[in-house]
Amino acid sequence: MEQAASTNKIARGQIEWALLLALRSAITSNVFEVDPEAVRSMCQEKGFYDAADFIKNFKTPKNAAFFQGTIEPQGEAEKLTSEGQKELSNVVKALVASGS
Amino acid sequence: MKQEILLKLDLFKKELSGLKKDVTAVPTERINRDAIKRRADSIATMWVEDLRSPLEHKVGLPLDLIEKTAEQMKQLHVLSRPNNLKSSYLRVINATLKGFDNKFVLPIKQSAAEVETILDLEKLVPGMADPDESDYLKEAIECAEHGYKRAAIVLGWCSAIDKIQKKLVLTGLSKFNEASTNVKSQTSGKYKNWKKEFSVSSLAELQAVFDTDLIVVVEGMELIDSNQAERLRTCFQYRNHSAHPGQAPIEEAHVVAFFADVNAIVLQNEAFHD
Numbered sequence: 001m002e003q004a005a006s007t008n009k010i011a012r013g014q015i016e017w018a019l020l021l022a023l024r025s026a027i028t029s030n031v032f033e034v035d036p037e038a039v040r041s042m043c044q045e046k047g048f049y050d051a052a053d054f055i056k057n058f059k060t061p062k063n064a065a066f067f068q069g070t071i072e073p074q075g076e077a078e079k080l081t082s083e084g085q086k087e088l089s090n091v092v093k094a095l096v097a098s099g100s
Numbered sequence: 101m102k103q104e105i106l107l108k109l110d111l112f113k114k115e116l117s118g119l120k121k122d123v124t125a126v127p128t129e130r131i132n133r134d135a136i137k138r139r140a141d142s143i144a145t146m147w148v149e150d151l152r153s154p155l156e157h158k159v160g161l162p163l164d165l166i167e168k169t170a171e172q173m174k175q176l177h178v179l180s181r182p183n184n185l186k187s188s189y190l191r192v193i194n195a196t197l198k199g200f201d202n203k204f205v206l207p208i209k210q211s212a213a214e215v216e217t218i219l220d221l222e223k224l225v226p227g228m229a230d231p232d233e234s235d236y237l238k239e240a241i242e243c244a245e246h247g248y249k250r251a252a253i254v255l256g257w258c259s260a261i262d263k264i265q266k267k268l269v270l271t272g273l274s275k276f277n278e279a280s281t282n283v284k285s286q287t288s289g290k291y292k293n294w295k296k297e298f299s300v301s302s303l304a305e306l307q308a309v310f311d312t313d314l315i316v317v318v319e320g321m322e323l324i325d326s327n328q329a330e331r332l333r334t335c336f337q338y339r340n341h342s343a344h345p346g347q348a349p350i351e352e353a354h355v356v357a358f359f360a361d362v363n364a365i366v367l368q369n370e371a372f373h374d
């Protein structure tokens with residue numbers, strides 16, 4: 001996945017990483033779930049971190065629909081909804097298509 | 101980078117030890133002192149904002165240690181709410197502090213290589229200007245990435261002066277000349293002894309003005325304030341220490357500090373935008 005995003009791509013990159021970490025969780029633990037702090041850690045590393053809007057970005061109506069519960073700072077891991085899983089499949093397809 | 105992580109870990113440990121002392125000193129069973137709750141919350145925040153990511157992804161500490169500590173910091177975050185048990189605080193703090201150096205510090209100290217060998221300014225300096233906007237900046241960033249710290253600073257300074265000069269030409273050099281006359285005529289204040297006056301009419305003539313004088317006049321034009329001017333003079337000192345032989349150290353910390361300042365004061369400062 002592309003690193004060091006420009007500002008307008010940060011929010012989308014954060015969500016894509018959240019979905020990909022849910023995929024990792026599904027592979028290792030058989031559950032499509034997202035730990036917000038694991039996402040924060042990955043986004044900081046990959047250059048997709050906006051400290052001020054990190055949690056807010058999870059709460060926009062479009063993004064909130066991907067998770068079963070509300071993502072909170074230092075909060076519990078949240079499972080993906082079917083819409084979230086569908087979005088994850090779109091992310092994976094796009095990555096495959098781009099050869100990333 | 102390795103040293104930076106060790107410093108952050110040291111601060112984290114000191115804060116945890118300080119919190120333990122504060123909590124232990126409370127005579128009641130429950131913690132309701134705002135200062136203690138705030139300190140607990142700030143330690144949990146320090147973990148998520150400054151420590152977890154580099155320890156997890158750059159140092160590569162074991163995932164179970166990262167997850168265990170993350171869980172402890174989550175608990176500390178929850179405990180920082182009112183009326184929680186003193187014993188719960190101490191349980192979490194002691195668990196995190198137990199074997200702290202062996203868990204966190206030793207693996208970093210024993211790693212032979214630097215944690216990160218590439219000095220990535222675009223990652224380290226928040227909101228770094230787009231390198232495509234300036235050849236000087238582009239080359240400066242590339243120098244930093246290859247470890248040529250002094251060259252990066254010299255070229256970074258070129259990018260700042262280039263930006264300032266372009267703005268002055270755009271604004272009209274007569275305003276620059278007028279401002280120099282105004283500063284020269286000051287009879288009090290920090291520039292009362294500055295006795296220069298410029299009458300430049302082209303970019304080529306402007307380029308002959310000393311950088312230190314340029315900073316004085318730009319401050320006189322109120323494009324930057326007094327503190328920003330002082331900081332630019334410090335950056336210029338870094339530039340000179342990079343360009344002229346001497347013993348003054350130029351390390352990664354200097355490079356990052358230099359670019360953070362030049363970026364905020366000039367490159368991304370709206371006063372210098374077209």
